[in-house]
Structure formats: C-alpha cells, structure tokens
Amino acid sequence: MEDTHIRAVARAFSVLRLMNTAQRWTLHELHQKMALPKTTLFRILSTLQAEGYVQVDVARGQYALTRKVRELSDGYTEKAEIIAVAAPIAIRVTREIKWPLAIGVREHDGLVVGFSTMPYSPVAVHTTTVGHRLSLDNSAMGLAYLAWCSPQERSIVMDLVHASATNPDVARALLESKIAKVVTQGWAVRQPSMASDSATLAVPICLGNAAIAAVGITTYGKLMTRSTIERLLPSLLETADEISASFYHRDGDAISRAN
Structure with a gap:
C-alpha cells in the first residue's frame, strides 16, 4: 500500500459500507463482521456520529446511518x-x-x-x-x-x-x-x-x-x-x-x- 494510504479513513469507509447493508447494528455485530477491535469500532462510530453520519439508540445499543450519508453521493450525477x-x-x-x-x-x-x-x-x-x-x-x-x-x-x-x-x-x-x-x-x-x-x-x-x-x-x-x-x-x-x-x-x- 502506498504511503498516502490512511488506514483510519479506509476503516471509516468500510464501516459505512457495511452499515449500508442493514438498517441497524450493534457494536458486537459490527465487530463480528469486520474483525476490528471493539475499541477501534467505537472510536470510528463516535467520530461518524460527531460528523452527523451515524446516530445511536443508547437504550438499545444500536447504531444506524443518518440521512446525511446521502450527501456523499450528491456530486456523482x-x-x-x-x-x-x-x-x-x-x-x-x-x-x-x-x-x-x-x-x-x-x-x-x-x-x-x-x-x-x-x-x-x-x-x-x-x-x-x-x-x-x-x-x-x-x-x-x-x-x-x-x-x-x-x-x-x-x-x-x-x-x-x-x-x-x-x-x-x-x-x-x-x-x-x-x-x-x-x-x-x-x-x-x-x-x-x-x-x-x-x-x-x-x-x-x-x-x-x-x-x-x-x-x-x-x-x-x-x-x-x-x-x-x-x-x-x-x-x-x-x-x-x-x-x-x-x-x-x-x-x-x-x-x-x-x-
């Protein structure tokens, strides 16, 4: 992989792609699918949540994408x-x-x-x-x-x-x-x-x-x-x-x- 490859960014996009295949995910389900440490996944999810692309149902412990992810495709006409x-x-x-x-x-x-x-x-x-x-x-x-x-x-x-x-x-x-x-x-x-x-x-x-x-x-x-x-x-x-x-x-x- 080239030196310009940023692993954290790649992982964030991998999480978004996986979450796009179902409506709701628990941290454990994402961990099983991606084989990433839960601490790493939690940081990625927290960052995506802070940026408005992920929302969390604290009571159920479930994560879901928000409508903001659609903005990522607006430039692709x-x-x-x-x-x-x-x-x-x-x-x-x-x-x-x-x-x-x-x-x-x-x-x-x-x-x-x-x-x-x-x-x-x-x-x-x-x-x-x-x-x-x-x-x-x-x-x-x-x-x-x-x-x-x-x-x-x-x-x-x-x-x-x-x-x-x-x-x-x-x-x-x-x-x-x-x-x-x-x-x-x-x-x-x-x-x-x-x-x-x-x-x-x-x-x-x-x-x-x-x-x-x-x-x-x-x-x-x-x-x-x-x-x-x-x-x-x-x-x-x-x-x-x-x-x-x-x-x-x-x-x-x-x-x-x-x-």
Missing part, C-alpha cells in the same frame, strides 16, 4: 454515471476498430467531452479531448445530441444557445434546418474548417426516445469521406446502443437496490 458506464465500452471498441471515440454530455448550452479513447488509438488526431467544450449548434456531437433530446429540453437549450444572437429567429430557423437534416440521415458530421483540420462523425446515446449523451469518432479531415462514414457508422451505432443498454440495466439495478 447521472452524467458521471453515463461516462462511467461508457468508458470501458469505448475503450474496447477502440481497441477493436482502432479509431478514437469520445463521449459527450450536455452542460448548460454546450456539450462537454467526458471521456476520450484517443490515448488508446494509434490514429488519434490529438492526445485527448477530455474536457473540451463543444457547441451544440455547430459540432457533430452537439447536433447529434440536440437532434434526439426531448422536445422540451431542445426548446430550452435552443433559447440558451440563441440568447445573445443578433437575430434569434433567423439563428433558430437555421439550427432547426440542421437538426432536420441530422434526424433524416440518422447521424451528424463535422467536416474540417479553417479552425480545425479534423472531422467528427457522431450519433446520440439514447435512453428510451431521448438522447442522454453523444458518441463520436474524430479523425483527420481528409479521411471523413462518404465511404468512411458508411464503414464507421455501424460500429458507432452499435456502441451507442450498447452504452444505452448498459446504462439502463445499471440504473435499474441501482433503483432496485435502493428499494
């Missing part, structure tokens, strides 16, 4: 869960097809790349695109997301995107035309421009009938031909479907455990 599910799938696909994949989730009026397999690809254009913020109205991944998100979300997001436009009605009509084209062909593409010589092919990752993220393949601009799109599109669609199915089952299992 559905978007983070999507990335966690998608990452191993994207890595496997990149190792099979060699092309780099990126997973993007919406944040406010843009799409942020939460995971990229460029480090795993021998034909990557960049080292990585993780953290890159993409426009929803001009990037392939942004348009793929916007074309298949719920109508209510799309309306709100389009208002955000065009909030500072000189002529919002004209900008909105142009974007609606782009979206209609993407929906018709079933995918979005960004061809190279003066700003970037790379190109991206993207499709949505949907749950039900609405997009929850987007997945794209970025390559050198001159390689993004019709034949390249036809060759890569099946793998990209299969990847999106696999991520969606994995997220659905993982999310469903979490709900079942919570109930």
Whole structure:
C-alpha cells in the first residue's frame, strides 16, 4: 500500500459500507463482521456520529446511518454515471476498430467531452479531448445530441444557445434546418474548417426516445469521406446502443437496490 494510504479513513469507509447493508447494528455485530477491535469500532462510530453520519439508540445499543450519508453521493450525477458506464465500452471498441471515440454530455448550452479513447488509438488526431467544450449548434456531437433530446429540453437549450444572437429567429430557423437534416440521415458530421483540420462523425446515446449523451469518432479531415462514414457508422451505432443498454440495466439495478 502506498504511503498516502490512511488506514483510519479506509476503516471509516468500510464501516459505512457495511452499515449500508442493514438498517441497524450493534457494536458486537459490527465487530463480528469486520474483525476490528471493539475499541477501534467505537472510536470510528463516535467520530461518524460527531460528523452527523451515524446516530445511536443508547437504550438499545444500536447504531444506524443518518440521512446525511446521502450527501456523499450528491456530486456523482447521472452524467458521471453515463461516462462511467461508457468508458470501458469505448475503450474496447477502440481497441477493436482502432479509431478514437469520445463521449459527450450536455452542460448548460454546450456539450462537454467526458471521456476520450484517443490515448488508446494509434490514429488519434490529438492526445485527448477530455474536457473540451463543444457547441451544440455547430459540432457533430452537439447536433447529434440536440437532434434526439426531448422536445422540451431542445426548446430550452435552443433559447440558451440563441440568447445573445443578433437575430434569434433567423439563428433558430437555421439550427432547426440542421437538426432536420441530422434526424433524416440518422447521424451528424463535422467536416474540417479553417479552425480545425479534423472531422467528427457522431450519433446520440439514447435512453428510451431521448438522447442522454453523444458518441463520436474524430479523425483527420481528409479521411471523413462518404465511404468512411458508411464503414464507421455501424460500429458507432452499435456502441451507442450498447452504452444505452448498459446504462439502463445499471440504473435499474441501482433503483432496485435502493428499494
């Protein structure tokens, strides 16, 4: 174990994980399950109680978690869960097809790349695109997301995107035309421009009938031909479907455990 490992902290988390499997525990029951000295367990429980994560019924000698433990998961959002599910799938696909994949989730009026397999690809254009913020109205991944998100979300997001436009009605009509084209062909593409010589092919990752993220393949601009799109599109669609199915089952299992 590295020198940075703090045993007391690790033990505290072990106690919390164990206590999460039942509603109430006695000190003796925790001692039997964890094989820690009762004095050590008592100090851990007292500390967790002082911090508000554990409560004690003195009369019965039982310990239980408090609602405050839910705060420990507040920073782990559905978007983070999507990335966690998608990452191993994207890595496997990149190792099979060699092309780099990126997973993007919406944040406010843009799409942020939460995971990229460029480090795993021998034909990557960049080292990585993780953290890159993409426009929803001009990037392939942004348009793929916007074309298949719920109508209510799309309306709100389009208002955000065009909030500072000189002529919002004209900008909105142009974007609606782009979206209609993407929906018709079933995918979005960004061809190279003066700003970037790379190109991206993207499709949505949907749950039900609405997009929850987007997945794209970025390559050198001159390689993004019709034949390249036809060759890569099946793998990209299969990847999106696999991520969606994995997220659905993982999310469903979490709900079942919570109930």
